[in-house]
Amino acid sequence: MYKNLAGRSGVVLAAAAVAQFLFALDMSVVNVALPAVRVALGFAPLGLSWVVHAYALTFGGFLLLGGRACDLYGRRRMIVLGLAVFGLCSLAGGLAQAPWQLIAARAGQGLGAAAAAPAALSLLTTTFGEGPRRVRALGVWSAVNVAGGALGVLAGGLLTEYAGWRWVMLVNLPLVAAALALVAAGVPAGDRLAGRERLDAPGAVLATGGIGLLVFGVVRTGTHGWESAATWGTLAAAVVLLAAFVLVESRTAAPLLRLGLLRSRWVAGANALVFLAAAGQFAAFYFVSLYMQQVLGMSAAAAGAAFLPFSTSAVAGTAAATRLATVRGPRAALVPGALLATAGLAWFAFISPDGGFLTDVLGPSAVTGAGLGLVLGPVAAAATTGVVPGEAGMASGLLNSSRQLGGCVGLAVLATVSAHRTGTAADAASLGDGYALGLAVTACLFLLAAVVAICVLPRHRAVTAVSHPLTSTGNRLEGTPS
Template identity: 40%
Template structure:
C-alpha cells in the first residue's frame, strides 16, 4: 500500500477522486490545503534560520572581536567554521532524513541549531564561539535537506508545488540579506550576542509548529543502514575543498597549502563517487545524478550561490567603506533586493506551468548578470540611489525569477526514498558554489587592487580607488559566470515545464 503526502493531509478520497462529487469531502480538502500551507510556513521559517545565519554574524564580527579579543586573521574562522560544518555534512544529513524519517530529522536539526546558537551567544572566548558556529553548521546540514524534501513531498499538485517553491526559493535566496539587516539591528541596539540568541526563539516556534502539523510516520522494524565509508569520504572531501578555498583568500591560489588541500579534496571526492557505484546501500545513489535536467538545475543553483555570496559580501564592503554606512544602514540597503526577489519569485511561480523551465532559468540568470554589470560602474564617490539601488533591483529580479524553478526542477522526479539526499544536493550546490566563488573572487579583488596601486602614491584616495577597482573586477567576473552558467543550464534542462516533463502520479491507498 502506498500513500502520498496529499492523502496524509486530506483524508480519504471521495468516489470520483480526491474531492469527488461528495459535498462533505470539499471542506476536508480545503482544510487539508490550509494545513499544507501552514506546514510550508514552518518549513520556510526553518529555511530562514539557515539562510540568515550565513550572514547574520557578518556585521556583528567587529563587536565580537573587540569583546573577545581575537585577531583580525582569526576573524574569518567565525564564518568558515559554519561553512565547513554545513558543507561537509550535507549529504549525510540528507540521507539521515531518508532513513530515519524527515520529520524526526527536521526536529533534531532544529534542536541542534537552537542549542548551538545559545552556546555561541554565551561564548566567553574565541574557541567556544568557533565551536558553536561549527555545531550550527552541522545542525544546518541535518535541517536543510529535511526541510526541502518535506516541501517536495508535501506539495504534489503542480500548481501548488510551483507556488510553494516560489516562497521557499525566495526565502532561501533572500535570507542572507535578512541576516544582514537582523545582525545590524541586533548589534546596534542590543549586543552582537543577540545575532546568535535570536535563533533560539525562532527554532522553538518552528519546532512547535512541526509537532503540531507534521505527520510522524512509524519506522519499520528493519534497522536502517548508513554508508559510513561514503559519509566519511564525502565529508572529508568537501571539508578539504572548502578549507582549501578559505586558505586561498589569505595565502593565495598558488600557495602549497591551498593547492594541497583542494587537490586532496578532489581526489577524495573521486574516491567517494567510485565507492557509490559498488556499495549495496550508497549514501548518494548515482541514479539521483543521472538526469540532465537535475544537472542543469544544480548548475544554476551553484552559480546563484556565487552571485548571492559575492553581492552580499562586496556590496557590504562598498557601502561600509566607501559610503560610510553603519551596520543597520547596510542591512536596510538590501531591502530593495529582497523585495525585488520576492516579487520575481511570485511571477516565476505563475509562469512555471506555462513557460518552459529552461527559458525561465536562462532569462533569470541573464537578468542577474545584467545586475552585476551595473555594479561594475560603481564609483568611488557614489550614492545609493544612483549607483547601488539599480543593480540591487535588477539582480534581485533575476535571482528571484530562476531560483524557485531551478529548485523545483532539481528535486522533481526523485524517488521518495531518495528525496532527502536529492534535496541535500541543492544545498551542496549553493553552499559550495558560493564558497568557491567568494574565495576565487576575493583573490580577484586583491589582485585588481594591487594592480591599481602599482606606481601610485598610496594615500586614502588611491586606496579607495583601488578598492573600487577590485569590486568592479569581481562583479564583471560574476556577470560572466552567471551568463555562461545560464546558457549551460538552458542547454542541459529538457524542454517543457517541470510538471509536463514528468508524470506526477497520485497513488491510491489500497
C-alpha cells in the same frame, strides 16, 4: 497565489519556510558583527574569519549525509534534531566568553543546519506532488531563502549597533522555537523508508571528508593564498576523497548519493545552475556591502538597510517565477532570470568612488534582485523533478550542497580576484576598482548559468524518474505524505 496551500500541508510549508529562513539568515547575519566580536572576545585578526568559516565548513561538509539520513531515519526526526542542535549552539554562541567557544558554537550550528535543511526541503517535495502545488510551495521556500540571506545583513547591522553583537546569535532562538512548534503541529512522524536499508557509512565518511576538505582548502585561501602548498595539498586531498566517494557509490547497493540520479538533466542542470548562482550571489553581497561601507562610508546599519530594495525585488521575482513556472515550467523562469541578473551585475560593475546609493546601488540592486528571484524561485522544483519520494532527501542534500559549495568557492575565488586588482592600496578609488571587477565576474557567472539553463535543462516539463530498486515508487514509504 498560494490560496491552495492550506490545511496540514500549509503547516508543513510554514515549518520548512521558517527553518530555511533561519539558516539563510545565519549565513549573513554574523558578518556585520565581526568587528564588534573581535573587540569583545579578543580575536586574533586571522582567527576572526573562522566565525564565518566554521559554519560554512560543517554545513557544507555534512549536507549529503544529512540528506540521506532524513530518507532513512525520518524527515521529522532529522528536522527536530537539527533545529534543536542549532538552537542550543546559538545559545552557546550568544553566551560565549572566549574565541574558541564562539567558533565551536558556529560549527555546531552548521551541523544542525546540515541535518535540518535537507529534511525541510524534502518535506515539501514529498508533501506536494509534482505540478503547480509543488511549484507554488517551493516558490514560497525560495522566497524566504532569498529574503533571509538579504535581511540577515540588515538584522546584523541593527542588532550589532543597537542591541549588541550577542543578539546576532540569540535572535535565532525564537525562530527555532517557532519552527519546532510548526513541525510538532503538522509534520507526520513516520516518514522513513520501509525495510532494512542502512546508511552508507563508507560513502558518508568519504563525502563528508572530501567536501569538508574542499571547503577548508578554499576558505583558507584568505590566509594562505592560492599559491600556497598547504592550499593545493588540501584541495588535492579533497579531490582524492571525492574520487574515492564516486567509486564507492558506483559499487554499493544502498549509496549515499546514487550516481544515476545525475543522469536526469533536470537534477544535473539545476545543481550546476544553483552552484553558479550561489557563487555569484554570495560574492555580490560581499562586494556591495564592502563598497557601501568602505567606499561610500555608510554605517553598518545603513548598509544593511540599503539591502532592502534588493530583498523586495528578489521576493517579487520569486513570486513572478512561481507564476511563470506553474504555467510553463521552471526553465521558462530560469533563463530570463539568469540573463536579468547578468544585466544587473554588469550595471553594478560601473560603481564609482564618487557615487552614492541612489546613483550606484539602488537601480542595479532592483534589477539583480529580480533576476536572482526568478532563478532561485523555480530551481528547487527543477532539481527535484522526477525524483522518487525515497530519494527526496538525497536530492535535497545534493541541491543544498551545490548551493553551499558554490557560495564558498565563488566568494573565495572572486575575493582573490578583487584583492589582486586592488593591490596594497587602501584608498577609495582602488577599493572601488577591485569591487567593480569582482562584480563584473559575478555577471559572467550568471551568464554561464543562463547557458546551462538553455543547453542542459529539458524544454518539456514531463520527465520519467530514473528509479532505484530500493526507492522506486513501487516500494512502500512509511508515513510518506500524499
